[in-house]
Amino acid sequence: MKQFASLIKQLGTSTKTNEKLDALSHYFASADDADKVWVIALFSGRRPKRMVSSAFLSLWCMEVAELPAWLFEECYHTVGDLGETIALLLPESNANKSPDKSVSWFLESFIRLEKADEPVKKEFIISSWMAMSKDERFVFNKLLTGNFRIGVSQKMIVNALAKTVGLEPSVIAHRISGNWDPSTASFQELLSEEATNIDFSKPYPFYLAYALDTAVNDLGPESEWQAEWKWDGIRGQMIRRNNEIFVWSRGEELMTDKFPEYHALRDLLPDGIVLDGEIIPSIDKKPLPFALLQTRIGRKNVTKKHLQDAPIAFFAYDILEYEGQDIRELPLDKRRSLLEAIVANPGHPVLLLSPVINFSSWEQLAAIRESAREMGSEGIMLKRRSSAYQVGRKVGDWWKWKIDPxxxxxxxxxxxxxxxxxxxxxxxxxxxxxxxxxxxxxxxxxxxxxxxxxxxxxxxxxxxxxxxxxxxxxxxxxxxxxxxxxxxxxxxxxxxxxxxxxxxxxxxxxxxxxxxxxxxxxxxxxxxxxxx
Amino acid sequence: MPLIDFTHKGLYCAAGDFYIDPWQPVNKAIITHAHSDHARWGSNYYLCHEASLPLLKLRLGDIAVESIQWNESVNINGVKVSLHPAGHIIGSSQIRIEYNNEVWVVSGDYKIEDDGISGKFEPVKCNVFISESTFGLPIYNWKPQEEIFQNIKDWISDNRSAGRTSVLIAYSLGKAQRVMQCIKDADVKIFLHGAIWNVHQTLLDAGYDLPVAERVLPGTPKEHFKGNIVIAPPSADGTPWMKKFAPYSVGVCSGWMQVRGNVRRRNADAGFALSDHADWKGLLDAVKATGAEKVFATHGFQAAFSRYLNENGIEAAEVKTEFRGEEEEQEKRSTTSEQERADEN
CATH class of the missing domain: 2.40.50.140 (Nucleic acid-binding proteins)
Incomplete structure (x- = not known):
């Protein structure tokens, strides 16, 4: 934990990307393998279930530090971070005399104790606190509360790993995506090619567009560009492999169960297909406001009423895998033809083709863009017809051209x-x-x-x-x-x-x-x- | 009638007809210390500690001022006034006022730990204690000066081996002199920003023994800074003036660095929670040591601090003042930057 805490401290205070990258690759080169797997998991949004609520952590801290609740609250509002507030309020520890325990030991303890009784949890938490320095307590609390936003993007993790193991960042990004369990995966397995092939649910990293920051005319000849409506839903990947359907959100959350509407597609789509598109509520092929989607995400159970009031469709706009082959390197217009054929086939109201906007001049497109709001869209996407499907946010081939707010x-x-x-x-x-x-x-x-x-x-x-x-x-x-x-x-x-x-x-x-x-x-x- | 009233001009003692650290010009002002939110321009007469005198003149120019020593008392219109060490910066004093067998103490800014240059804080028994509460929350608990100094030294030596200049951000009066104590034994050269240089000269002239330092001048060759130390006030942080030190790392010395978010907001490479104010425990200990029946908390987290005191058997109330504490202790930005601009030309 000491090594990880010092990594987090370095990442938190470093103001230069290169320094952060160095700190991370140094960590990946020297840390224990089991810890590394957990660290990758944490930074890519995979964490164990919370073993204890923030309310209990606060309560136990108040008890140990002998503070009234109102004062604890006041401190929390000043610090702006619960994990840090607790780290600052706990009394002096005997950190120097305590043996260091690994990150993986802590995370596996969290899993082991998830169903334990409250006094057992309390004893574990307080004794852990009292054996740690302030910096370690902070990291420990962050692990417990599961909010690990500390100025490190997944992209940076990917680059650091790429540097350490000598693989392309795009390869790493793909391998660490999808469904894997940090308590069973080994570092070697995780980064090996075989593992990627076995996991049928594994999505591809999303290709993200930047906002257009120049005049649209500067993009060159109109004929090189494909225009589509930009939808206000959840970006998603629909995967049909091994006779199953998986739906991933851009936040790398497996959302298949949240949208039972999609299950019918399992029997309608051919195997070995990955589509990129928008998860969006829709009736009669028309998109509905995002607010309706919000009524469904975050709910544990989808009710009949949900299905009726906010039925979900998938507006497909790209295809990344066809007949089990990764086709991301094909130019967009080739992928588009394949996509149109695939989507036309099922003819199911839930799977829709996000249409291409026909235009002959930038002026004409600018005029069409003005009607975006009536279309239930937030603007226009511009994609170079010759572009491959890249990894992450890249400048040049894809732009979002949103309407003025x-x-x-x-x-x-x-x-x-x-x-x-x-x-x-x-x-x-x-x-x-x-x-x-x-x-x-x-x-x-x-x-x-x-x-x-x-x-x-x-x-x-x-x-x-x-x-x-x-x-x-x-x-x-x-x-x-x-x-x-x-x-x-x-x-x-x-x-x-x-x-x-x-x-x-x-x-x-x-x-x-x-x-x-x-x-x-x-x-x-x-x-x-x-x-x- | 209370011995001190909280008026729109500042803390006023009607019996003695004088103010303490007034924020508007008055006839007679007693000054706790020379920071700009406590020692303001325009009063007809000032009284302060003898170590504050040259600093007050540096900051306020040609003023009518007299000084006394700690534990020396003067009689002002029948009110007995004396000064006692506050440990905040050089010359900083608590002000004790006695009239009709009632004693009030105004703390000014203070810290409990002896920093070696400001004089050691002395608790003064009183009936009513008017205390600052800049860091009046239990999240503020300082590490001993020794430990922080070691952190600063380690950071400097890391920078040195990486070929970087260490730029330490510290208030020109107080923190800068304290930080210099920390690095005086390190085998590095110390360079000072003009604003700190002015204070440095004033203190040298007054007979203080300070480490050898050099002023940053437009003509100073860039190589001279490499691997060495520059001390600059917060107002210089992030300005083009810093360019000539590249490559450099910035370390901010302030109690606010206790919280990570503040270090990140300042865009500092390192934050050292080194404060000239009392931490939570220091404030509580100080209040208890006075034996006061009533406490007024002035600037900082005064609401939380006074509520906590009330819940723990000490009658307390908060007072709105125009003191700003550590965060907004403004440097005389215009004059220093004009000075620096003149230097550049």
Missing amino acids: LVIDAVMIYAQKGHGRRSNLYTDYTFAVKDGDKLVSFAKAYSGLTDKEFAEVDAFVKRNSLEKFGPVRTVKPELVFEIAFEGIAASNRHKSGVALRFPRINRWRKDKSPNDINTLDDLRKMLETYGK
Whole structure:
């Protein structure tokens, strides 16, 4: 654990990608094999089930540190990370005298104790804490709470592994994807070719597009490009191998069971097929708002009502494997012909072809893009006809050309401290529009300002609200911001009656006063126009 | 009638007709220490500790000022006033006020650990204690200075073997001199930013024994910095002024570095939780040692700190002041950067 804790510390404080990469490859070159497998698992989102809730961890920490609950809470809101808060609050340990235990030992203990009684868990947690240094406690807590966002992308892990074992990053990315169990897989097995072949569910790494940052004309001749609608669903891979159907999300989550609609495709698709497309609610081949999809993900059981109100389709736009062969190197137009043939065949309402948009000039395409919202789309995807299906986010061949967001001017009314690098800084805001002389909150946003602007707003919040307990401060309604969002839907969970998609701060309207902000009626009109 | 009122100009003693660390110009100001949020411009008369005197003049220019020593008392309109070491920076003092058998103490900023240059904090018995609470949460528990100094030395030697310059970010008054104590025995040259150089000169003139250091000048050849140490104030961090030290690593010395997010936000390569303020335990110990019946918590986490005191049998209340504590102790940014710009030309 000491070696891993020092790796995490290095990764957490290093500001240069190369240094992080070096730290990781040094770790992969020197750490214990079982630990390495777990580390790969952790950084690629595979973790054991939580053996204990955050509530218990907090409670036991308060007990050991002899602190009242309100003070613990106050500390948590200042630190912005539960694992770190606990690491800071626990009393001095006898870390120096305690023997070091491996990362794999801890993770396997978590699995072993998952079903154990509470006192057994408590004894394990507290004795582990008391044998660790502050840095080790932090890592241990992060392992327990399962939130391992520490400024290391999966891409970086892949590159470090590639460097250590001497394979191409794209090969590594494929091998560590899919369904494997860190408590049984060995490091050699995991990175060997055979293992990749046996796992029938294994998806390919997704190819991701960057946002178009130049004028569309700069892309060159129109004839070299294929245009498609950009859908607002969950990016997914549909795999039909070995007589089974598997559906993966881009977050590498196996979602097959969440979408029983897809099961019928097992009998309709030929074997050895992998499709790339969008998981999206749809009726009569028309996409429905993302909000409907949200009613289904996160639910343990899919009910009949779900299937009726938010039926799911798969809008396919690429094919990566055909007759059991990896065809990612084929040019897009070849893959497209294969895809069209495959999707046309089943003729099933759940598997749809994401259409290609015909256009003869960039001007014409720009005009078509304006109608994206009516199509239930958030813009246009541009893909070079000759492009291979690459790994990860790459510049050049695929672009997303989104429509401009909807915007509304609103006033900030509440502020809360942020997390991570925004700890102890008021960066999470709630915004309101006017309804007569009242203010009605309608959105929260956490992003869109520069560090300098956040510091300025933070200073305003600290000056314009009395310090009090709990995380949220009511702020004098004075600062006006333009809020941008991608979509709007009716909602009975919000006071305003609307739910926004991807709200964020577009800019700070220092030129406007709270009298100039938009009204609840304006929001309702937007709902009428775009929310159906 | 309370001995001290919390007014819009600052802490006011009506019986003696004087203010303590006022944030607006007044007739008579007693100053705890020379940091800019405590020692402000414009008052007709200042009283401070003798070690603060040159620093006050450096920062406020030509002022009417008198100084006394620790434990020396003066009588102001029948109120007995004396200063006692606060351990925060050179010259920093707690202010004890006695009138009609009642004693109040204003802490200013303080730390409990003896840093070797600021004088050791002395608890002063009183009825009412007005305490800072910059780090008034239990997440703030400092490691001993020795240990942090060792971390800084290790970091410097790592940088040196990698051929990098170590740039330490520390407030020009207080932290910079403390950090210099840490590295004086290391076999490296110390370079100072102009703002720190000014304080350094002032203290040398006042007879302080400080390590040998050189000022960063536009003409200093780049090779001179390599593997050595530059100490710069927070206002210089991330400015083009730093370019000439490349390749370098930045290490920030501040109590806020206790929390990882702050290190990341500062984009620092290393954060050292070295503070000139008392940590949680230090604050509690200090309050208890005064034996005060009533505590006012001023800047920092005053709400949490006073609530905790109340729950533990010490009557406490929070007070809104314009003191800023460690985070926003502003350097005189305009003057230093103008100075540096003049240097560049």
